[in-house]
Every structure is written in C-alpha cells, then in structure tokens.
Amino acid sequence: MKFEAIAVCLFGVESTVSYELKNLGFTVTNVSDGRVTFETDAKGIATANISLRCAERILVKLGEFQARTFDELFENVKKLPLEKYIPVDANFPVAKAKSINSKLFSVSDIQAITKKAAVERLKSVYKTEWFCETGEKHPIHVFINKDIVQVTIDTTGPALHKRGYRQLSGGAPIRETIAAFMVMLTPWNESKLLVDPMCGSGTIAIEAAMIGANIMPGINRNFQGEELSFISKSDWMIARKEAIEKENHKEFKIYAYDIDPEMVKLAKSNAQIAGVDHLIDFMKSDATKFHSSNEYGFIITNPPYGERMGEKEEVYELYKQLGKAFKHLPTWSIYVISSLENVEELFGKKAMKKRKLYNGMLKSHYYQFPGPKPPKVQN
Numbered sequence: 001m002k003f004e005a006i007a008v009c010l011f012g013v014e015s016t017v018s019y020e021l022k023n024l025g026f027t028v029t030n031v032s033d034g035r036v037t038f039e040t041d042a043k044g045i046a047t048a049n050i051s052l053r054c055a056e057r058i059l060v061k062l063g064e065f066q067a068r069t070f071d072e073l074f075e076n077v078k079k080l081p082l083e084k085y086i087p088v089d090a091n092f093p094v095a096k097a098k099s100i101n102s103k104l105f106s107v108s109d110i111q112a113i114t115k116k117a118a119v120e121r122l123k124s125v126y127k128t129e130w131f132c133e134t135g136e137k138h139p140i141h142v143f144i145n146k147d148i149v150q151v152t153i154d155t156t157g158p159a160l161h162k163r164g165y166r167q168l169s170g171g172a173p174i175r176e177t178i179a180a181f182m183v184m185l186t187p188w189n190e191s192k193l194l195v196d197p198m199c200g201s202g203t204i205a206i207e208a209a210m211i212g213a214n215i216m217p218g219i220n221r222n223f224q225g226e227e228l229s230f231i232s233k234s235d236w237m238i239a240r241k242e243a244i245e246k247e248n249h250k251e252f253k254i255y256a257y258d259i260d261p262e263m264v265k266l267a268k269s270n271a272q273i274a275g276v277d278h279l280i281d282f283m284k285s286d287a288t289k290f291h292s293s294n295e296y297g298f299i300i301t302n303p304p305y306g307e308r309m310g311e312k313e314e315v316y317e318l319y320k321q322l323g324k325a326f327k328h329l330p331t332w333s334i335y336v337i338s339s340l341e342n343v344e345e346l347f348g349k350k351a352m353k354k355r356k357l358y359n360g361m362l363k364s365h366y367y368q369f370p371g372p373k374p375p376k377v378q379n
C-alpha cells in the first residue's frame, strides 16, 4: 500500500528534514511551514520514524479538503476511505486538532465533528451501529490551515525528539531534534574535531556522536505505528534491521565540557544511556578559558540565555568573555544557538549566517561563524 505521509517539524527545520527524507530515498512532494510531505510505503513509515533526526512526528494522510463550516467538515470526513486504515475494533480518538487562519477554529468542536463523521463512515462500511474500540489505538490528527483540512493518523506517539536517552535533564536542555539540526547544518563529520564547551545535559555532543556513528535516533524506542493495522510487525523488524546495519564502528572523539560538575555527571549518564559515552570525553571546564593547539575545529554550543530576572547582565558578560576566547581560535568554525538578539555585538564578530528557529516555544537564532576550510591533505 502507498501512503502520503507528513513529517512534522519545528519551524525553520523543514529544509533539513526534506534533505534527510531524500537521503533515505523518499520522494518529497511538498514543503510548507513545519510540514514536509513525502511518498512512502508501510516500511518507509517505520524507517522515517526510526531514522529522521530533525522531525517531530510522522503522520499518514487520510485525506485533504476545504471546509469553512462544520457541515462541510462532517460531509468531507465521511467521504474519506477510513476503513482502509481503521479496523472495526480499533480505538480511534481524534487525539489532536490544530487550526490556523481558518473559519473553523474551535479545537474541541473540530475534534467532536470529525469523530462523529468518522463513526458515521465506519458504521455504514462495517454495517454496525456500535464500536467497542477495544482494539489498537489509531489516533486521528486534524490540521486546518487557511480552511484546508488535513486528516491524518499519527504513527509516532511521543514526539520524535524523545529519543529516550535523556532520562535526566537539568537546567535548560535543548531539544534533541534542534541539537541534531545544529550539527547537520555544519560541515562537521566524525573525522573533524568537535567541542561543546557548555554541554549542559550533553544533547549536542550526544546527537553529534550518533550522527558520526550513523546510529539512528529512534533505534531504542517504540512508536505508535507499531500498533497500527496498516504497518506490519515485519515492516518494523526490517526497518530496524536495516537501520542497525547502517551503523559504523568508526573511532572518534567529541569533547563536551561544562563549568558545573553536576551537569558533567548528568551528561555522561545520558551519553551512557544513548550508548555513545565511549565517543565523548566529558570534563569540567570553563568555556571562557577555552583554548586549543589544534588549528582547525568546530565549536557547536548553546550558552545560557539568562531568561530569568537579573541574569541578563551576567549573561552578557559571559558572551563577551566567550567572544574573547574565540578570538584566539581564528581558524575554528563556531556555531551558537541563543535567544539573545545581540550575540554578534557581544562576541564582537559578524556571523556569516543568522537563522531563526524555535527551540520548543522559545524564539532563538542560530549564529554561524564558519572558519576557513583546512587545506586538503596530499597523499
């Protein structure tokens, strides 16, 4: 069976999700704000869930139509071939609805009408008046944008950034999907030096280690899609096997530091859970004193934002000190995510690129200061 699927992602990350999908061999058919549509078969849905580093969720599209009234919503949902996806005993809640710039905006009413229409459709197809809903869960999601309704089934469950390794998180951890995105946007690979001098719970270093070792981010977790009737157990088994076969056993090291010894301990423990602790050296260290005898290297980091009252001055001073330390690394490539708007001013350096993105709900910028390319080694 062929499906149209949607990889949902944070705003600003769409092009990287699209790149990831194409690399996995999928055909991408549409890219819009926070949504990348692609064609797939059932195994592909499993592969996308297991392998995508920057997406938050994979939905299977059941249909798309225009609706400006609840009558239109009801009639159009009733026309969808829901029985192709939802078996007679399935539990099919309309688990989520979202509406932007549309006539229909009451989320609870959108959910109720969609459910009523789905029941009507399935009643007539299955020739029954009542559904026990004791079978596997098939969660329906509805998304309305400018009166265009997409009705989908969720195949992910807990969002994809929940890899499972961050049992413990301290301070202000960055989303795993954003950390992966930060690394993927740079030309870093496992043969190059990488340091996160303010690693917190270790997310950037852990995601980079998984990228370097080609460990798929979802390999150690389960997905809603494992309950769905239209994706078989063997689809999941084959997708997992193929994902494991892609892992490499290259030896490389990433360096992750933090000034807070408790954070260093936490990051180490998270890396152990992720199975990449052998690829990362953790140490307590002050980022403002960072120096290196290596001519080339990458710093990818997420300094404190100072969101709380009274912290701003202290944080500005920290960024100024970091700027000074980075001046001693003129050939290094430096990448910084921050919700501060004035990072370039504080660093005393103009970013080559400044990209807006959302770390969860927090509007941030990804400041990119790439250094010169190292000369090619002659054999």
Ligand SMILES: C[S@@+](CC[C@H](N)C(=O)[O-])C[C@H]1O[C@@H](n2cnc3c(N)ncnc32)[C@H](O)[C@@H]1O
Residues within 6 Å of the ligand: 170, 171, 172, 173, 174, 175, 197, 198, 199, 200, 201, 202, 203, 204, 257, 258, 259, 260, 263, 285, 286, 287, 288, 302, 303, 304, 305, 318
């Ligand atoms: C926003 S958090 C990093 C969160 C991290 N990306 C994660 O996912 O958990 C900033 C971190 O910088 C650390 N930090 C603050 N000042 C520092 C300094 N001078 N040197 C090293 N680390 C510092 C804090 O202890 C904190 O863990």
